[in-house]
Amino acid sequence: MTLPATGLPERFAAYELGAAYDEMFTPEMRPRAHYQTLYESLLELPPEEMRRRQEAADLSFLNQGITFTVYGRDEGTERIFPFDLLPRIITHAEWDTVERGLTQRITALNLFLKDLYHHGKILSDGVVPRELIYTCKHFRRDMRGLQVRRDIYVSVAGIDLIRTPDGSFAVLEDNLRVPSGVSYMLVNRQVIMRVFPHLFRNYGVRPIDHYSQALLATLRALAPDNHPDPNIVVLTPGVYNSAYFEHAFLARQMGLELVEGRDLLLHDNVVYMRTTAGLKRVDVIYRRIDDDFVDPLAFRPDSMLGVAGLFNAYRAGNVALANAIGTGVADDKAMYAYVPKIIKYYLGEDAILQNVDTYLCGDDSQRAYVLANLDKMVVKPVGESGGYGMLIGPHSTRKQQEEFRHLISATPRNYIAQPTVQLSCAPCSVDGSVEPRHIDLRPYVLHSAERTTIVPGGLTRVALTKGSLVVNSSQGGGSKDTWVLFDPRDRIDGETSRRSFL
Amino acid sequence: MHYTIRHITRFHYTHPVSESLTEARMQPITDANQRCLNFELSTSPEARIMSYRDHLGNIVHNFDIPGHHSKLTITAKALVDVQDPAPLPDSLPISAWKELDSIVSRDDFYEILVPSPFTQATPLLAEFTRELAVGRDDDPLTLLHRINSGIFQRFDYAPQTTRVDSPIDDALRARKGVCQDFSHIMIALVRQVGIPCRYVSGYLFHRTEDHDRSAADSSHAWVEALLPGIGWVGFDPTNNLVAGGRHIRVAVGCDYADVPPTRGVFKGQAKSELSVAVSVLPSTEPAPTQMNYSPILSIGSHGAEPDWASEEFAQQIQQQQ
Incomplete structure (x- = not known):
């Protein structure tokens, strides 16, 4: 179907292109080649049918109990994670760049952590200021000199990417502590395969359902050498945690025990799990608890979530943790500004994925610039995640700006600022019609000594409110399925063989 | 011994x-x-x-x-x-500051140059800094001796007046405390002028003839400061001593919280x-x-x-x- 040069079909009447890169349409409002099939399907799909499928999808989430908790609101209770019906599509070539870029980044960040917690060469060489490390609240001095299994600090990362107006992917932030959301990626796929079975089958979408097995392999690789059957557990803070659904989901998919701190016990520097058949030794812990709470003896004495003495068992090499303690120093938002230099330092390569311009408020001249342009910038606290405590300059009030002026001046090191980046837009189903909404992408990176595995795609998060740039689920964002397409050449081969088989 | x-x-x-x-x-x-x-x-x-x-x-x-x-x-x-440490010189040349700064820039002394949880800078500390005229006018060794005896002279040794987790302000306000408080105050002062300084947990062997203020049947604490050309030198502000053959060192850290x-x-x-x-x-x-x-x-x-x-x-x- 060719598009008339003037105007769009009624289905897309509300679709306006802004300054942002649009995933589906060229600036001339022509569908991009890889969106053509979806575009045509949408033209054929009556609005009431689209609504019906959206309802079917929502019901599916509700029935599966896929909910999360929004903190900091009065009604802060469990909600369904909003799901947008229309898939976000990424070409093979685009994904190839993303995959190489993420692999490069995680490799460098892991080397950075090893260096920081041993000789600190990058600090002596003056590439990263020592002060930035020591003033980072996620830097764990107790980790210095501690040997982590196979030198793997980051086993699981979630790296947030955005697409800039020129169409290239850039990194917005690294999440190297306990990134969440991967269960939504997996469930979104299951749901869309039911809602759009034909479209999905014909599109040549690369599978993602091997994620759990890849995660299990990554965890197994941390087990003591030659251990035939390591006991791996998933450690959750408990049912009140916003990501509890995910902890249970992943444990079930991997066939592992889901435990809380009180289910574990430490004796003679070995971690045991209490079972009905007595104590069972634990070899690897996929922990979804923050560093601070992991061991009340070593870290926060008021923590009730962790296992007292766990850090001693860890230090003794009797248990492995994924991720390691202290990885947060490398995803600090001020450290982020140094990642291109970190990549260059350890790998001798230029960063494949660019950073977004970042101003460090700890630097006098950069801070002055930020304070003079608060209405145009996004200000973020360096140690937070989940979109909490941010100022979105263009959408802020005078009062909010003054508040941040005060906060930044009080503790400059704790804030960074970035120009307001126009996240790309993708078509979303809005009450039977199709409208653009801003999106980002969080691919999940699994890193072990042998390999780095990134299942194609990730979680595409959507700012459901029209014009909003905040995609965080904790701030009311939603998500959609992400389709990374097979290499067209492979696909032809695949289809040929399938046809001949039939 | x-x-x-x-x-x-x-x-x-x-x-x-x-x-x-x-x-x-x-x-x-x-x-x-x-x-x-x-x-x-x-x-x-x-x-x-x-x-x-x-x-x-x-x-x-x-x-x-x-x-x-x-x-x-x-x-x-x-x-x-x-062993008794090698005797200290009477003083260091004023150029020792330059040497010290160069040592500090080469190696990682960050944590023992900035305030730690128990050695935070407070208005009372600033006042005390002025009272003792802590600055770089003297050479580093002379300054350390002055701080050591300054604390000794201006504070009463008084067990049970502060707590194990007392901030230095409690002792600064009351002008009394125990060795832990005095060590924290000295550390805070010494780090301000850019001398790496750490907390030492240990014991002091008391002889009756020494008239030490600190309690005999107890653990003890003092500080160590890094001096160019000499190395770590222990100062015991509770007893106005340079740490010597009677000071038995057990652990070092940024402050009490580490040890x-x-x-x-x-x-x-x-x-x-x-x-x-x-x-x-x-x-x-x-x-x-x-x-x-x-x-x-x-x-x-x-x-x-x-x-x-x-x-x-x-x-x-x-x-x-």
């Missing part, structure tokens, strides 16, 4: 507790001026004692007692050989009561027939099962005096 040290720590719980985990920093350091020839740590109830070297280089012993218990006794015995003699957690709804006895004697003397225990002190850590109750910082009695 060879010393025999006995350090007994007794916990009594008002109700049985379980799954207690304890870490002890009690083994004297072995380095150029001091050699720990023998160290034994035993517990009752018995436990398997493990050890590791922490990120500051201190030897830490750790153990756990899983079953229910109402008492815990930790007995540490050490045989240590301490408590014991810290631990347990499960159970109980208060713990703690008493400590320390003796430091020349190894030629026989073991004391009786140890002098500190008065029993009730420390308010009680947790509702299955919460962890923490003994850290609640251990008033472990305040270093």
